[in-house]
Amino acid sequence: MSQSKFTTIGRKVLMALSGFFLMFFLLQHLTINMLSVVDPDSFNSVSHFMGYNPVIQFLMQPILIFAVVFHFVMGMYLEYKNNKARSVKYAYNKPGTNSNWMSRNMIYSGLVVLAFLGLHFYDFWIPEMDFKYISGHEEEPTRYLVELNHKFQNPIKVGLYVLAFIALALHLLHGFQSSFQSVGFNNNKYTPTIKKLGNIFAIVVPALFAFVAIYHFLNPLHQ
Amino acid sequence: MDLTLKIWRQKDAKSTGKMVTYPISGIEGHMSFLEMMDILNDELIEKGEEPVAFDHDCREGICGMCSMFINGEAHGPDRKVTTCQLHMRMFEDGETIHIEPFRANAFPVLKDLMIDRSSFDRIQQSGGYISVNTSGNTQDANALPIPKKDADLAMDAATCIGCGACVATCKNSSAMLFVSAKVSQYALLPQGQVEAKDRVLNMVNQMDVEGFGSCTNTGACEVECPKGISIENIARMNRELMKATV
């Protein structure tokens, strides 16, 4: 059998590192989204900064895209290899007696998040790229809140976003604590706290994302 | 107790097998699962049929030979026991019991419920040892002070009997719990330090070559392990591997 440069453990360490990076990114993204509710003026100025700062646009954004692509490609590769390690499946299996659903279905919660990312890029990223680089519009530092609000007037879209945040919550209910284990961090003193923190993170972060989407749906801006 | 057994029958390593149903009666709660299998086999032999082949040796939970995936769990529904230590009182009168071999491509089925676990031996041979001077000048073990905590953790890891329930249980057929127990029992002790780096690299490489899957940290292995080996050992092996790589 062929040996690649990375062991199965090495791949999982990279999976965890990309997971840490993505979770950190979620916090940053959420902070800005929350501004659209609590302080619309700052939301506009921070969005403008993120959209036009060269470090963000030409360094951080490519790193983020790389991390996302790396994470899901590696996730699918691991899933494929893991599946191949048992070609004859059990006729009768009770996996629920020894592990939880979230941990066994990372690929499915991940694929729902991936489908969402497609929709999200279509909604926000592609129009942004078009506005700035293709159509070449002038900068408009106050357009962001109105654009955001208008995109959430469609109830189907809000529903899809909420569904995706539920999948994200399921992904992180296992993923948060799992990434610590993958990088070798497991001890009696801190692991129980990490598991609790992970549950809080996995529920509160997606819930707040969903809250922002629903908030804009319920508070349409007219102009 | 009267029971219905659904057992995986497979003629040899090359054949494809299938589940076959056998009714059995007169089973007592105090019998072990293997005794129940013996009774079934006596009946099959009397009827002139081929008995069910299954692995067993010590019948007291120390050799790790007995396997069997019973009602959807490695070693059946009880916790911290092997199949030879599983009592029939864990089942109810009239129950249907599904019995399959431990399944993983790295554990090919030889016949019925018997599997080939020599992939574990090859992992062990690739690094699960220490070099000790046995020429007569052997150093007194007590000359090396070892903290009680480390000695206990190393001992806990060393209780792994290599049964393969962790692999059988894991949705990825991962051998991480077994390999991490073997790595940890040496990594925790001063005697293990000399070969520490090569040990973890070689054992993990061999594990991958044998075709075991990777770890998704579901934790199923530690629940089904008859010796209660903890996945803390997996975290320790990951640390050892990172130390050896960077």
Ligand code: HEM
């Ligand atoms: C913002 C989005 C995402 C975040 C924050 C995230 C986070 C995480 C984290 C923290 C882990 C645990 C890593 C570990 O066990 O060491 C993980 C595992 C995983 N992720 Fe994601 N993920 C995201 C998106 C995705 C997507 C789009 C996929 C697409 C398939 C995906 C597939 C997986 C899979 C399959 C695993 C488990 C790999 C394994 O343990 O075998 N994830 N993710």
Ligand code: SF4
């Ligand atoms: S770790 Fe536990 S389940 Fe795995 S081989 Fe060792 S004793 Fe068996």
Ligand code: FES
């Ligand atoms: S026969 Fe030895 S452990 Fe079961």
